[in-house]
Each structure stands twice: as C-alpha cells, then as structure tokens.
Amino acid sequence: DAKTTQPPSMDCAEGRAANLPCNHSTISGNEYVYWYRQIHSQGPQYIIHGLKNNETNEMASLIITEDRKSSTLILPHATLRDTAVYYCIVRVPGTASKLTFGTGTRLQVTL
Amino acid sequence: DAGVIQSPRHEVTEMGQEVTLRCKPISGHNSLFWYRQTMMRGLELLIYFNNNVPIDDSGMPEDRFSAKMPNASFSTLKIQPSEPRDSAVYFCASTQNWGHYGYTFGSGTRLTVV
Numbered sequence: 001d002a003k004t005t006q007p008p009s010m011d012c013a014e015g016r017a018a019n020l021p022c023n024h025s026t027i028s029g030n031e032y033v034y035w036y037r038q039i040h041s042q043g044p045q046y047i048i049h050g051l052k053n054n055e056t057n058e059m060a061s062l063i064i065t066e067d068r069k070s071s072t073l074i075l076p077h078a079t080l081r082d083t084a085v086y087y088c089i090v091r092v093p094g095t096a097s098k099l100t101f102g103t104g105t106r107l108q109v110t111l
Numbered sequence: 112d113a114g115v116i117q118s119p120r121h122e123v124t125e126m127g128q129e130v131t132l133r134c135k136p137i138s139g140h141n142s143l144f145w146y147r148q149t150m151m152r153g154l155e156l157l158i159y160f161n162n163n164v165p166i167d168d169s170g171m172p173e174d175r176f177s178a179k180m181p182n183a184s185f186s187t188l189k190i191q192p193s194e195p196r197d198s199a200v201y202f203c204a205s206t207q208n209w210g211h212y213g214y215t216f217g218s219g220t221r222l223t224v225v
Contacts, residue, residue: 034213036213041219042218042219043115043202043216043217043219044154044202044204044216045216046212046213046214046215093208093209093212094208094211095209096166096167096209098159098167099144099204099210100156101153101154103153
C-alpha cells in the first residue's frame with residue numbers, strides 16, 4: 001500500500017470548515033483513498049473513501065487532485081465533537097491488503 | 112445493529128496470568144481484525160481472519176499471543192502469560208468484501224498488566 005504524509009496537528013474554529021490534507025504521491029492506479037478518524041478513547045471510525053472523483057457524504061467531503069497524488073478531507077462546519085485524530089490511508093479495496101494506520105493529523109476544534 | 116462488540120471493556124491482571132479478550136463481529140461481516148494501540152507504537156494490526164480462517168498473523172508480537180475464530184460470530188485474542196508491556200488498548204474490527212466500504216471497529220478493551 002502507498003505511503004501517506006499528513007501534518008501532525010491542525011486547529012480549526014468551531015463552525016468553520018476544517019481542511020485536512022494528505023499526500024500520497026506513490027499511489028497506484030487501483031488504490032483508493034480512505035479516511036478514518038479516532039475520537040479519544042474510541043475505536044477508529046470510517047468517514048469516506050474515493051478513487052479519483054470527489055465524494056461527499058453526511059460526514060465530510062473528499063477532494064482528490066487530478067493526478068491523485070494528494071487529497072483533502074473537508075469537514076464543512078466543524079464542531080467540538082470533531083476533535084479527533086484523522087487518518088488518511090490508501091489501499092486496494094476488495095483484497096486482503098492490510099488497513100495500516102500511520103500517525104494521522106490531530107485536529108483540535110476550538111470555540 | 113449493535114456494532115462490533117468487545118468484552119471486557121477494561122481488564123486489569125497480574126503479570127503471568129492468562130488474559131482472554133473477546134469480540135463479536137457484525138452479523139454478515141466475513142473479515143475480522145485485531146489491532147493493538149499504544150502511545151509508542153500507535154495502531155498495529157495483529158492478525159486478521161477471512162471466513163473464520165486466519166490469513167495473516169505476522170503482526171502477532173510473540174508466541175504468547177494467540178487468536179481464534181471458531182465461528183462467524185465470535186473471536187478471541189489470548190495472551191498467556193501476560194507481561195506489563197502488553198498493556199494497551201486492543202481493538203477488534205469487522206468488515207465484508209475486504210472492507211471496500213470501510214471497517215467497523217469496536218470500542219476496545221483496555222488491558223493493564225501489573
């Protein structure tokens with residue numbers, strides 16, 4: 001699975017959009033970009049995934065660049081409950097490839 | 112759906128004792144994963160099963176660790192004998208179709224070995 005690079009931490013004011021970047025310059029053609037988050041003391045939670053098109057669900061939006069070498073997770077209106085560690089992972093779905101977590105980005109949402 | 116259920120939520124045991132962690136995956140999910148999380152090493156994949164068969168146990172740290180999945184609705188992770196360095200939060204996750212639509216994690220078991 002391709003390696004990803006994320007900033008270790010970010011801050012965001014409550015009510016504002018949180019934009020979390022991820023670099024995956026060695027991503028291969030059949031690898032998807034997945035985002036998970038882990039709120040303190042809880043298990044990781046799946047957020048969204050995509051291949052090359054932008055995706056949106058009730059939790060977030062995922063923007064993938066045309067060359068697929070980077071992506072951005074957008075939380076449109078961050079709340080205090082969105083404070084968590086966010087993990088960007090690339091892998092081939094539908095295979096036995098491992099879901100491997102890096103160090104992620106610690107997002108702190110403040111008043 | 113109650114999600115992935117892990118028990119116990121907390122376990123405190125003395126060094127040398129046997130510890131058994133339990134997991135009930137989501138009904139219909141055919142893949143199950145055991146992870147361990149510590150401050151030093153983050154989230155580590157220990158072992159995973161597909162259709163109750165162990166696929167990759169390369170993450171199991173030592174022979175003191177063993178995992179079983181006797182049926183589609185139950186899995187155990189056993190540590191015997193336990194050591195203080197095994198103290199961590201252990202998560203179980205399940206999915207179907209190898210997680211195309213994401214894995215679902217349990218709430219974890221916080222293990223403390225004293």
